[in-house]
Amino acid sequence: MNFLYSFVLVPLVLMMVIAVLRDVRTIRRVMAVGSSVQLVLSFVLLAWFLSLRALGVQDEMLFRSDLVWYPSLNIALSFGVDGISVLMIVLSAIIVFTGSFTSWAINEKAKDYFLWFLMLSIGVFGFFITVDLFAMFMFYEVALIPMYLLIGVWGTGRKEYSAMKLTLMLMGGSAFLLLGILGIYFSSGHTTMNLLEIAKLHIPVDAQRWCFPITFLGFGVLGALFPFHTWSPDGHASAPTAVSMLHAGVLMKLGGYGCLRVAIYLMPEGAQMYTTLFLVLTGISVIYGALGAIAQTDLKYINAYSSVSHCGMVLFAILMFNTTAMTGAVMQMLSHGLMTALFFCLIGGIYGRTHTREISQMGGLARIMPFMCVCWVVAAMANLGLPGLSGFVSEMNIFVGAFQHPDTFHRVITLIACCSIVVTAVYQLRVVGKIHFGEVVNEHHRALTDAAWYERIATVTLILFIAAIGCFPFFTVDIIHGSLGEIVSKFPALPF
């Protein structure tokens, strides 16, 4: 029995338990306990992983196990984790944990909601623990379908349109992805779907020439790569709070993780062929997302465009092919996951009270909801890269790493990407100033309450992790460094 199974089995068991329950309050409690168990399990995994590494286990992936599933196509359920996936699992567990608490107030069809929510988390956890291309693809799809229903049923605003758009665009991405995966499988001699095995084989450069761009694009759609990012603003705006949290916090990371683990790792030559094109696209994402955020007036749209900008930074950094920038990319995934979840949690809280997300309709909330305001300011500061919070260390890793690239084009585009730190400050402070400070705009708002206990649990948990990464970056950096060696060693040509 592999310890990793528990990440899929615990949600499964929870689903079964919830399926037979009727009372909403019991369901909530079960959810709270279950997600806490998962959080604890993820930290056990982290500790176990670190102790194994400390004992000198040098394998690329730990906790390996293979279950042959479909022998004629060499499909297996292969599990295994390295430092990066362990961190991603911890991130997912944190978001699922905080998301369950944020969903506390959901009353309408709560049972179905939590069932789909758990299904989503199975997909996410499954994706991060597998090393088999087909199983990865399967879990990716498992994560996608519940999203459609969660947005379409429990969403707000133009929910049917947004749900359909999000699902269709991501499905379109996964069509590319499937092609890419099949391309990888057949051109590597159709002997295995296991990506660790494929990494040892060599995929012919001709095959890489077409496999790399479609794989990268396939994952890139999920990572909000320009110009395939437009599902994100609409999807986030319509999704219920916890789904936005999980989606922006974890699901978008599937894109970055997939690009790193599948596209770049397996096809280094292909990656180098297309660097310029994708650097330009990701560079556009970074700046364009940030500029777009300035002009938005809906809180969720602002945060969605901000996510485009920050996730663009992840893909941007991955394309630099060096340890520092890639470390920054992984840290940015963690950091963005946490802070964007915090943002969505707070937006959900504010929207639930004021019933508006238009920034012009709000003002002076600081005096009415001081706790929410403080959390918001912390989130904004993390977002604009204040030292001591997670955004700073990840962005600095990215910028320093990217600037170490010997090629002038890479350095110039890095400088352009750097400009986003100013633009981010503009839109973040604009929102804080408009909705939290100043005079109270709507007199009805004076009667509103501050954060409830379950919201406090969620926000405080997220802030603690944001601050922990920001204050003790060496801990995360060490884990990531240890796992990037294999990937970076595929790019020997770059002096570093």
Place this chain on the structure above:
Amino acid sequence: MDTKFIIALLILAIPAFNFLLLGLGGVKMSHRTAGLIGTIGLTVVAVLSYYTAITYFFDYGCMEGAYQPVIGPFPDEANPAFHWLQFTDHLTLDLGIWLDPISVMMLVVISTVSLMVHVYSNGYMHGERGFQRYFAFLSLFTFSMLGLVVATNIFQMYIFWELVGVSSYLLIGFYYTKPEAVLAAKKAFIVTRFADLGFLIGILILSYYTNTFDFAVLTDVNGPVLTSPSGATFLGISVFSWATALLFMGGAGKSAMMPLHIWLPDAMEGPTPVSALIHAATMVVAGVFLVARLFPLYFILTPEVLTGIAYLAAATSLYAAVVACVQTDIKRVLAFSTISQIAYMLVALGVSGLGGHEGLGYMASMFHLFTHAFFKALLFLCAGAVIHAIGSNEMDRMGNLRKYMPITHITFLIACLAIAGIPPFSGFFSKDEILVAAFEKDKLIFFCQYFVAGLTAFYMFRLYYGIFWGTERDYGKHLPHEAPLNMSAPLIFLTVLTCCTGLLPFNELITSDGRPFDLHTEWGIALPSIAVGVLGIVVATVLYRRPNPLPQRMADSVRTLHRAAYRRFYFDEIYMFITKNVIFRRICSPVAWFDRHIIDGFMDFQAWWSNALSFRIRALQSGSLQFYVGVFIFSILVIAGLLIAFVF
């Protein structure tokens, strides 16, 4: 660990701890407790800073006749592999402590002014809502500023630089229900953030070409960076010029040099003690400190950038002094005066050389930084006492206050004399050295600074007479009264410092190369500078001591200039135009439109045509048997025809 580092770490840890304590637990405390915690913490910090300064200067700092930097405790010798953040094999970020003459001096300045401001705030902020939060932010600022000056590498400096920026943001916006305060805070943050972008890019370039962040390597006169620099260029300009100019951009933002000065006058929306601490004495000299810290790099590798700094600073000091002459808000006068005086310090650095008497400008700059911190903080705190008594910042609501506030009056007068450069007050000594240094290097800058010295005396005494002399205003039922003891005690203490800091032997303690040099007062320059100062005072006395129509008549005679100066030469309007009309309306809104309508429209179009196509295709599946048979027969005929045509 060495005792000196334990003490230095304590200096940093106490305010950091206070910030967390007051920030998290402040709500449950009474105002009195919160104020007491903050003030006692700062008292300990001040005592430890004085101890550090004394032991550094008289015990361990001086080696082989020169003051050397003492660096520790990280990277730890016991555990050399540990780094706070490891970027690459050679680029690592460690948080350490660097003690050298200027950082030790800054510790003294920051902890003294901060302590005074803490004591003063207990009275000034008495009964304000958010009192605990205010003290928490003050602690955060003090922590960040102390961390900035003891940074061992440029990246650590950047970290604290940003923290200083955010504490300034929080404190300017302390009255968060006041829209002006919120806007001012946002403006301050964004303008300095823009400048910090330059700082960051400067760091990136510098670290790429030198492979280090450490000040120890960057400023080592015999080290590889300064002796054999990379000859790389970008757009025809040496990469080091780019790097140092961009680094200075960060400094110019914090130190409010033209054209990045626009945030400082607005920052006066914050509580007055905050202006005294952050926007007069400590944070705004960060840019001066940065240039001083990297001085060998500037002087040896990029002297042209240093000269540029001198000219920019000279222009700024003139500009700010002219604007200060016509402002009516007393805090704004002081704000422009601050800009002008900081520019003095940068002028001094800009004309300085390295080593011995050549480095006079460097020493003068640090000297002026030191003396200015105290008398400018004093001026602000006096202004705070006046505002506290009157309830307004506007000069036309004040007059004849000397009758009601004798202590504030005397202390303010002394501070004015100090900034006007009248002996024996501290400003005279430091300003004189700056003028000597400028005279030896560049006559144009020298005369400019001479003129500014006269203007300084003029606008300070205009302010002084406007507040304490002139017509008595209608103060209503509550006559203005002298500030309570916890406000006037800091005034008196700072006045004492203003009187005696000028006598400190800076030429023996804080010099460009750490070695003392001989210094004599150049009376040939000092006497005319006193004369210019006295002239400024006399003019102000004639115009403003008693109410008379002369000032108005003068203003009318140069109406355009007067109005332009009053509107600060339209810098704000230009920025407003660029941000509102160009960036927001011409860039951001079109981007958002483009995204919604072109990019997303394209995606929607895909959905639309597939939908429309499938609608059409659906008609084929009509269920009508005749239609199916017709299609079937037609297809067979077509296939048969094709077979006949091509196969047979």
